[in-house]
Amino acid sequence: MIPAPFDYEVAESVDHAISLLGSRDDTKVLAGGHSLLPLLRLRLARPSLLVDVGRLDGLSYIRDAGDSIAIGALTRHHDVATAPLLRENSPLVAYAAGLIGDPQVRHRGTIGGSLAHGDPASDLPAVVLALDGEIDIAGPGGVRAVPAAEFFRGVFQTAVGPDEIVTEVRVPKQSGDHVWSYLKFRRRAQDWATVGVAAVARRANGGVAEAAISLVSMGATPLRASAAEVAWNAGEDPGAVAAEGTEPPSDTNGSADYRRHLVQVLVRRAVEEAEAR
């Protein structure tokens, strides 16, 4: 329960953080710490240097950016969950953030940390993916904006390089025509999802258009359920095809078979809930 020895530096600015991260191999960014600290204490992560970005106050904000809402990478889950700007313009993000962990976790964990950690069982990656959000990554060469669809690369792997940090996340504003749902199936209130489903669409012609459905814990990354999206747009049962293209894990929360079954039920229910909203 005591981490292996490591060095520790406090970043004074984003540029400072980037230069510290580039200063040697095996560095890790410490933000809220709620994913990293358990790994350190179990000695599953053994970085040589921790770069603490927690004091970069300028990275904690939620603001109107025209067509989208911009969320600073260090914004806590609690602030995401309760921000009026998000509740009005992108309620799916706020709602899902309110289901993460427990109140202690939500007061420490950050949206940038959650995305950069790349855990396919986390809530916000799937939500940002469903919304076609965009993630700013700052590195030695400046800032680049990466679409969510290109951000998640594998289990705990993202587009963020070893000397880069996430600085901002943008999610599109949604009009009053949008319907949405987030269903998180878990054994205990504070657990990660066995399977989670984020569903969002725009009402059109008595049905929906622009359907987007993404899945938690159904593969190495958050996944878009493309076949289910097509079905929903066409007014057909998206549940029946929800498991297509998924490669769910087997673990103590459920086998791959069970997850493939569960995702069908949850997608159907998510779509029903969204349409009833």
Place this chain on the structure above:
Amino acid sequence: MTAPTEVEVGTGIGAPVDRKEDKKLLQGQAQWVDNMHAHGMVYLGVVRSPYAHARIMKVNVAPALAHAGVVAAWSGEALADEWQGSLPCAWLPTEDTNAPDHKPVSVDKARHAGDAVAVIAATSRGAAEDAAELVEVEYEPLPAVVDPEAALADGAPLVHEEFGTNACYTWTLEAGEVDRLFDEADVTVAQRYRQNRLIPNAIEPRSVFVTPIPATGEFTLWSSTQVPHIARVTLSGVTGIPESKLRVIAPDVGGGFGSKLNVYAEEALALAVARRLGRAVKWTETRSEGYLSTIHGRDQIQEIELAATSEGKITAVRTKLTVAMGAYLQLVTPGIPLLGAWLYAGAYDVKGYSFQCTGVFTNTVPTDAYRGAGRPEATFAIERAVDALARKLGKDPVEIRRLNFIREFPATVTAGLTIDSGDFDACLDVALEQSGYETLRAEQRERREAGNPKRLGIGLSTYVEMCGLAPSAILGAVRFASGGWEAATIRCLPTGTVQVLTGSTPHGQGHETTWSQIVSERLGYEIDEVEVLHGDTSVVPLGMDTYGSRSLAVGGVALYHAADRIIEKAKKIAAHLLEVDESQIEHVCGTFQGPEESMTLKEVAFAAWTAHNLPAGVEPALEETYVYDPPNFSWPSGAHVAIVEVDTETGAVELLRYVAVDDVGTVVNPTIVDGQIHGGVAQGVAQALYEEAIYDEDGNLLTGNMVSYLVPSAAEFPRWELHRTETPSPTNPMGVKGVGETGAIASPAAVMNAVVDALAADGVTDIDMPATPERVWRALQEVQR
């Protein structure tokens, strides 16, 4: 002399007094072992086997010794001459029980993942953990066996080769003409259940701190334990430190649930290292380390058969258990399933009774006492089987229970023990009324008829259990190596306060409050005038500690009797000082009333202390001890109803309501009793729906931390609906029975009966615990196939 004073109302037996213990716990002033420090102390780091089963070929501690802060490092072999004996097992059920040698650090083989193979002493905890990684251990991995039935198969890997088998013992109990009753039965049911392996998860991990005085050979061992007295006796045997030189202290202890009813390798190790180094030693487990080194609970396969008439009258019960001992025998490992041996007929009157239990070694953490210890397992098997019988006969489970209840008390059951008292119908009546049983059945039908995918399930558990361990003679008869008595001392101090010494060591139960209430009731002291001392073998020399719901039913009754002795002596002194005959004195709650004048107990205590004017033959001071050996177990009973909703599409089970009606005899503090039932029910529901220690076939613990081992929180539970009936125990003057385990004993059966009840119309007859969403879904898939 003063006039009699009225004792404050509402602090005696039956009053919901606030717990005296809580203020210091809530204000961070409790004394935990891990907070203790001494000059020059070292921290232990234990090197543990990553393999479930492996020969230890070579242990090289040199790289660890070179690490900064490391004081010493030893292999098991290097410590071998520290041990005078094996770690203790106090219950070998048969003469031919295979009892392996169990040294604190293994020398030849690692027999479970987490088995200790080397030890570090370092000047900081971090250095100890760093250095533990540096020890080079060469293992020869061996095939492992984790399932107790697989372990009995021919050719199974042998956990202890010297026995030539993994069987530890077989113990049987047979009464009545069981075979004939089965032959003549109209109907029989045969069920097979799996008691999932559980991890106790006390909120305070185990922790040990030893301070030696090398010049005198004295050692003080502080341990987060339920059993300081038992630890002193047995650790003396393991280490060779004379009992007279060993003081054991259990300061504030943050829970145990049976896991600290044990004497562990690390306690012996801390003593041995303190002896070798002449320095204070501390060791505190981490949560994940505890999962690999602190005992687990349950892990049994149960086969139960009922013989019955076509009306549903049960005539005989036949049970066969196959129980995982784990890799070694801890303090009570083999005896745990036997604590349920007499209870497989539950609250029902049967003529024939057959019980057989085989203990089996497996490459897993040893099992031992976990809340209920043998009795939740027994209750589960009979209560589930009774429901199965009801289904087979097409009858309501209430009707079958009513038909079979024991109704005359004391009741000597066919299995052989005598239930002291009870009124099983009364509990069931309250449970049915409070749960709205008939309304629930109607709602269940409506949902089913409407095709609602969320089924309603209603589960009953009408239990009786034996606790308050235990009559010493019975313990002797079943080959348990110690007595079951308890001691209490009341010391009336000269200035108006009183000390109580109890050998029953609390670890969260609220003894200080409850004991104060007993003294307040009997002797008229205010609650805050009573100081309860416990958990230190030098302060309280006589004790048998806390487990098996014994504190009040044995230790509390000892205190009651000690109060009688105080009153008896004080009466003599009061009569003498009031210059009247003793027969003219009436004692009422701390006041000795003569024909004209009276004296308070406090005044008598002062007079006894000065000893200026005592009656002839009466010794100075007012202090009395009583050692109470109970004549019988205590037998709480009750009726619990679980109401669940099962989502047939996802398999999710939600516990909607839980109604518990318990009869625990006289209640001293209803708030504390409710708290015990809250916690017990929560743990039982956890066994039914959430918790399971899972090993893979190689013996790796897959649920190695609290992310994967699912201890539920308040968020997963409804508000418990608690009710009581009260049938005093006739075997003690207070009428009290134990309560610490009842919730955990009754609830797994109630919840699983509810889950199966919800799906019975779909054709599901059983689901293994815990009823995970996947297991429920699979059970439905099976029947739909």
